[in-house]
Amino acid sequence: MLLLKASFRRFLIFKVKEFLVDQYLMKRIFMLLGFVASFSQFSCSSHLEEEEKELHFKVSSALKMDTSLSEAFVCQIQSVNHIELRAQERGFLQDIYVDEGEKVEKGQLLFKIMPKLYEAEMQSAQAELNFVNIELQNTKSLADSNIVSNNELAMAKAKYDKAKAELSLAQLHLRFTEIRAPFSGIIDRFEVRKGSLIEEGDLLTKLSDNTKMRVYFNVTEAQYLDYSIRSKEGTFNSVSLQMANQNIFPQIGKIETIEAEFDNETGNIPFRADFPNPDGLLRHGETGNIVMSSPLFGVIIIPQKATFEILDKTFVFVINEDHKVESREITIAAALEDLYVVKSGLREDEQILIEGLRKVRHGQEIEFDFFEPKKLFAELKLYAE
Numbered sequence: 001m002l003l004l005k006a007s008f009r010r011f012l013i014f015k016v017k018e019f020l021v022d023q024y025l026m027k028r029i030f031m032l033l034g035f036v037a038s039f040s041q042f043s044c045s046s047h048l049e050e051e052e053k054e055l056h057f058k059v060s061s062a063l064k065m066d067t068s069l070s071e072a073f074v075c076q077i078q079s080v081n082h083i084e085l086r087a088q089e090r091g092f093l094q095d096i097y098v099d100e101g102e103k104v105e106k107g108q109l110l111f112k113i114m115p116k117l118y119e120a121e122m123q124s125a126q127a128e129l130n131f132v133n134i135e136l137q138n139t140k141s142l143a144d145s146n147i148v149s150n151n152e153l154a155m156a157k158a159k160y161d162k163a164k165a166e167l168s169l170a171q172l173h174l175r176f177t178e179i180r181a182p183f184s185g186i187i188d189r190f191e192v193r194k195g196s197l198i199e200e201g202d203l204l205t206k207l208s209d210n211t212k213m214r215v216y217f218n219v220t221e222a223q224y225l226d227y228s229i230r231s232k233e234g235t236f237n238s239v240s241l242q243m244a245n246q247n248i249f250p251q252i253g254k255i256e257t258i259e260a261e262f263d264n265e266t267g268n269i270p271f272r273a274d275f276p277n278p279d280g281l282l283r284h285g286e287t288g289n290i291v292m293s294s295p296l297f298g299v300i301i302i303p304q305k306a307t308f309e310i311l312d313k314t315f316v317f318v319i320n321e322d323h324k325v326e327s328r329e330i331t332i333a334a335a336l337e338d339l340y341v342v343k344s345g346l347r348e349d350e351q352i353l354i355e356g357l358r359k360v361r362h363g364q365e366i367e368f369d370f371f372e373p374k375k376l377f378a379e380l381k382l383y384a385e
Helices: 002-056 116-144 150-174 221-231 373-377
Strands: 056-061 063-086 089-096 109-113 178-180 185-187 203-220 241-245 253-256 266-274 285-304 306-312 311-318 325-336 339-344 351-353 367-370
Touching: 056 285, 063 241, 063 325, 063 351, 063 373, 109 285, 109 325, 116 150, 203 221, 203 285, 221 266, 221 285, 241 351
Parallel strands: 056 367
Antiparallel strands: 056 351, 063 203, 063 285, 089 109, 109 178, 185 203, 203 266, 241 285, 253 266, 285 339, 306 311, 311 325, 311 351, 325 339
C-alpha cells in the first residue's frame, strides 16, 4: 500500500512538471509568433515604401538640333619624300659628314667613298684629251694647207670627241664618290660605318622630307559613296588626325586623292589625306586614326541609355498623357558617343523614360520628374554645332 502511494505521488509530480514546461513553451511560441508577425508587417511596409520610391523616375524628351557624326579610320603616315640613299660606286667609305637623325639641306655632303682610283682615271682621261687635242690641231693645220684630206681631219676630231666623253665619264665616276642630299630632310639610321667596303648599290641610309605628310586610310564602298555625295554638295569637312597617344594633331588635313579601284577581297578603297607638318612632329611610318566629320542638320537625338533592345530592334519607353509607359520601336540613323540619332519612331515633343527601364513594364503608371533635354544632354559627351 505504501509503495502504491509513493508511485502515485511521483506520477503527479512528473505531470505537474510536464504541465509547467508546456506552459513555458507555449509562451515562447506566442512570443516568437508575435515577433514574426511584427517583422513581416515591418518588411511589407518597407517593401511598399521601396516600391513607391522606385516608381518615381527621371523623364525627358528628345532634342532636335544640328550636330556632326565622326568616323575614325586606321591610317598609315608617310613622308612626302622618303628615299633610300645607295652607293653608286665601289670603294671604302672614307668619311661620314652627318649624324643619324640630323636635319640636312639639299646638296649637303653626306658620305665620301675613297676617290683615289677615280681621281687617277680622271687624270688619265684628261691627259688623253690633251694629247688628242694636239693631234687635232696639227691635223687641222695640215688640212688647211691641203696636205691631208678632210677625212683625216674628221677622224682626228672624232678621237678628240671620244677622249672628251671619256673625261666626262671619269669626272662623273669621281662625283659618285660623294653622296649628297637630293632634297632637305632628316637622315635615318646608318647601314654602314666609316671604313666599310662599299659595293655598288649598297644601302647607306634613308632620307625623309617631313615638311608635309601623306596619310593613307581605307574606307568602305558605302562610306566612299557618302563622301562623294557630300563633296558634290559642298558639305564636306576637312579631316583631322588622331595620333597614337590619342591627341589630335594640331594641323588640319585635306583629302587629295582616291585610288582608282576597290580591293575585291576587303571591299575597301584607299584614300590619301595631306597634312602640313611645320614642327616636324610627325615622322615616316607612324600610325593613327583619320577622323572624318559629317554634318547632321535638324536631327532628333536621345541618350543611348534611354533605349533597350529586343532581338535586333531598338525600343524606348514613351510616357503618355496618363503617365503610363508605352514601349515604342525606333529606328537609329547613327550613333554618337552616348547618344543616338533617331531616324523614325519618335517625335521631338514626346517624353521618354531616361532611367529605370528594367523596373517598369508596358502600360504601367509611374510618377516622374521631367528634366530639360539640354540640361540633361550637357552631362553627356555631345559634339554639336
